[in-house]
Amino acid sequence: MGHPFRDVAIVGVHNTKQARVLEGHDSQSIALEAALGAIADAGLEPRDIDGVVGGIASNFLFQSRIGPAWRSMSPLGIPAVIEGAMAIACGLANNVLIATGEAGSYRQHASTAPWTRPTNEFVAAYGMFTAAEFALMARRHMHMYGTTPESMAHVAATIRNNGHVNPEAVYFGRGPFTAADVLESRMVADPFHLLDCAMTSEGGTALVLTRADRTEDTAKLPVFLLGGGTDHFGPSYQHPPVWDLGGVRRPDLVAGHVGRRAAEEAFAAAGLGPSDVDVCEFYDPFSFELIRQFEAFGFCAEGEGGDYVMSGVIEPGGRHPITTDGGTMSFSHGGASVQLFQRVIRGVQQLRGECISSQVHGAEVAMCTGGGSGALFTDVLLLGKDRP
Amino acid sequence: MSLLVPQAGDIPLPQPGPLSEPYWQGCREGVLRFQRCLDCSAATHTPALLCAACASRSLEWVESSGQGEIYSWTRVWRPVTPAFVTPYVPIIVAMDEGWFILSNLIGCEDDAVAIGQRVEVVFHHSGGSDDIFLPYFQLVP
Numbered sequence: 001m002g003h004p005f006r007d008v009a010i011v012g013v014h015n016t017k018q019a020r021v022l023e024g025h026d027s028q029s030i031a032l033e034a035a036l037g038a039i040a041d042a043g044l045e046p047r048d049i050d051g052v053v054g055g056i057a058s059n060f061l062f063q064s065r066i067g068p069a070w071r072s073m074s075p076l077g078i079p080a081v082i083e084g085a086m087a088i089a090c091g092l093a094n095n096v097l098i099a100t101g102e103a104g105s106y107r108q109h110a111s112t113a114p115w116t117r118p119t120n121e122f123v124a125a126y127g128m129f130t131a132a133e134f135a136l137m138a139r140r141h142m143h144m145y146g147t148t149p150e151s152m153a154h155v156a157a158t159i160r161n162n163g164h165v166n167p168e169a170v171y172f173g174r175g176p177f178t179a180a181d182v183l184e185s186r187m188v189a190d191p192f193h194l195l196d197c198a199m200t201s202e203g204g205t206a207l208v209l210t211r212a213d214r215t216e217d218t219a220k221l222p223v224f225l226l227g228g229g230t231d232h233f234g235p236s237y238q239h240p241p242v243w244d245l246g247g248v249r250r251p252d253l254v255a256g257h258v259g260r261r262a263a264e265e266a267f268a269a270a271g272l273g274p275s276d277v278d279v280c281e282f283y284d285p286f287s288f289e290l291i292r293q294f295e296a297f298g299f300c301a302e303g304e305g306g307d308y309v310m311s312g313v314i315e316p317g318g319r320h321p322i323t324t325d326g327g328t329m330s331f332s333h334g335g336a337s338v339q340l341f342q343r344v345i346r347g348v349q350q351l352r353g354e355c356i357s358s359q360v361h362g363a364e365v366a367m368c369t370g371g372g373s374g375a376l377f378t379d380v381l382l383l384g385k386d387r388p
Numbered sequence: 389m390s391l392l393v394p395q396a397g398d399i400p401l402p403q404p405g406p407l408s409e410p411y412w413q414g415c416r417e418g419v420l421r422f423q424r425c426l427d428c429s430a431a432t433h434t435p436a437l438l439c440a441a442c443a444s445r446s447l448e449w450v451e452s453s454g455q456g457e458i459y460s461w462t463r464v465w466r467p468v469t470p471a472f473v474t475p476y477v478p479i480i481v482a483m484d485e486g487w488f489i490l491s492n493l494i495g496c497e498d499d500a501v502a503i504g505q506r507v508e509v510v511f512h513h514s515g516g517s518d519d520i521f522l523p524y525f526q527l528v529p
Contacts (some may be wrong), residue, residue: 067520111469121402125522126492127395127464127472135462136480137432141461143503169440240480240490242459314481 001271003269003388008085008220009080009215012042012208013345015027018170018332022103022264023200027335031056031101032063034204042208043219047209051093053080054100054337071095073221074160076098077340077370078379082173082228084209088357094211101204102335108160115336122240129195133241134374137256137289138191140243145303149191153285155183155322157331160282162316166357170201171330182287196287198328198339203333203343207348212387219280225349226365226382229262237374240319243373256292259369259378263297266382270365278363279350280320281343283328289372290314296378298368302346316358324350324358339367340379389476389497394512394524397471400522401520407435410449415521420454420509422487423447431487452466454509456483461493481525495501495526 014037016030025033030117035057039046052061053071070093074080083120106113116130123313141147164175170374177195185194215222233245235253243256253261267273274297282293291305299320302310314322325331325346333339347366349355365384373379404412414421420483422437423432426448430441435462439447459482463475477493493501494510506528 095490112466117468119400121404121408123490124400125395125402125491125520126478127399127468127476128478132462132464133477136460136478139462139503140460186465188464188466190465191405194466240488242480242488245488254415317501 001222003289004089005085005225007225008388009211009212009221010090010207010348011210011215011218011222012038012044013348014038014041014206015168015342015345016101016204017201017335018168018201018344020170020201025202025293027102027105028059028370030058030103030202030204031099031206032060034206035060035097035099037049038099038206039097041219042210043217045209049097050096051084051087051096052082052095056101058101058325059123060099061098076337078228078344078368079230080341081138081207081344081381082230087213088209094214095205096209098341099204099206100341101338102338103202105335106191118237122230123237128365130237130374131192131238132179134286134289134372135189135192136241136290137243138286141288141292142191142341147291147306148196150179151291151306152191152196153179153308154315155290156182156287158314159323160195160330162243162324162358163330166326167262168356169198169326169331171326172279175328190252192286195329198285198333199330200278201332201334203334203338205338207341207345211244218315221352221385223351224384224387226272226384226388227266228381229265230379231260231262231377232239233258233376236377241374255376256373257296258376259293259371259380260296260298260375262380264379266380270382270384272365273380277320277365277367279320279324279347279360279366281344281347281350281366281368282313282322282351282354283314283340283371284323284329285372286374291320292373293345293369293378297380321358321360324355324360340370344381344383347381351383351385358379389499392477392493392494392498393474393494394497395476396515397473399471399514400517401514407437411435411519414451415511415523418511420452420474420523421449422452422483422485426452431485434491435488445460453484456481456507458493458501458503458505458507459488460503461500463498479525481507488509489523490526491523493526494524
């Protein structure tokens with residue numbers, strides 16, 4: 001049997017303008033703008049689309065009258081990309097559009113963003129939200145391995161400096177930052193300072209997948225899915241985020257290592273390992289999460305993630321540069337789902353060699369991720385320039 | 389430093405469901421309950437239909453000793469909503485019977501928290517017209 005995604009390629013990507021507030025937009029309008037941008041980037045026309053993913057994409061389906069068409073409800077980042085690829089691989093669609101956007105849903109900041117605090121009878125009364133959930137994982141790791149706030153701050157400063165030099169980032173020009181700047185910012189949820197945390201913003205994003213045998217018609221270099229996987233332990237933010245939460249799948253895979261199985265499967269499908277990854281477009285809800293991901297994915301041993309990120313590998317010019325557009329800390333965090341797609345968008349841009357900042361020269365393999373331990377899920381996607 | 393106390397504001401309170409009502413009824417009676425498997429004796433929380441260890445449906449509600457140790461903690465300075473007074477200290481407690489619970493630490497200074505400290509449950513009524521008693525934890529003297 002050949003590679004499951006041999007006949008699939010990503011041919012269009014687009015981020016709309018990202019901003020703290022996008023005046024004159026709502027979630028529908030900014031998502032549609034993203035959709036049209038990705039279709040144009042692919043060199044296609046709206047009528048070429050015959051598959052859509054996500055609730056907002058279906059509005060595009062209606063407005064452009066491309067029905068009857070294949071449609072999925074999958075909303076959240078990498079699983080949606082995998083599902084769109086599966087639809088093409090299975091012959092259910094030829095050109096799949098994935099589009100999402102958010103604007104106007106969080107502009108009063110007295111409370112934390114609505115997507116950070118789902119109601120639940122066992123957590124809500126205790127003041128829980130995403131920063132506290134992820135902090136409980138980070139604190140346990142500090143206890144087990146001696147991981148330091150300085151190593152987390154170094155991650156945050158590195159990512160924020162990538163955004164500082166990216167003209168498309170919401171926080172373009174707001175740095176540069178040192179680890180000391182991060183440690184001196186006000187505390188949000190111990191051990192996370194303000195600058196260890198994602199921001200909130202507004203924006204849209206979209207991508208287009210097509211049949212690999214049709215890429216002669218597309219405008220830009222195709223990018224291929226070398227492997228992918230999703231690891232979930234249950235609903236986010238409803239149960240204590242226990243590092244040692246186990247399951248029956250494999251005794252060595254606890255929630256603290258969520259994403260390890262997905263990475264192993266992705267690397268196996270690609271015939272690659274961590275040392276082959278040229279750019280790490282890792283999801284960055286909180287600084288600690290990158291330390292954890294390097295361990296979970298096998299870039300370093302358990303407990304060594306703090307030393308690993310301090311060893312010169314994650315900066316521009318390092319062997320495994322991270323989150324090169326500035327991620328959710330500096331580029332954008334557009335809501336419940338937008339930013340979960342943007343690691344994939346950036347991975348594609350890196351392999352095309354078209355990044356206007358922090359381009360990794362000669363990048364052949366990008367590893368994109370989503371989710372995180374505090375949310376009890378991590379998704380992984382390996383992208384490459386060569387058809388698998 | 390500040391003394392950690394139960395939240396007294398208009399915080400979001402639990403709305404017990406069919407699965408969780410025995411748990412919240414226990415809280416009203418001043419008893420912390422969890423589910424134990426009649427087949428394999430494993431403990432399960434949060435309230436479930438299936439045993440977390442063996443997937444048996446034979447679960448019974450039993451009383452916890454209310455004691456355990458702090459497994460992880462954070463200290464929140466940016467409240468989730470304005471109703472919460474900061475700092476507050478979310479903790480995960482590893483209960484002596486082998487289950488985990490999320491709660492807040494109270495009854496001590498905010499910088500007294502550490503992993504491994506012994507804690508015990510204490511119940512507080514919200515102060516409103518509801519009948520919810522929330523389990524909090526305090527350091528064992």
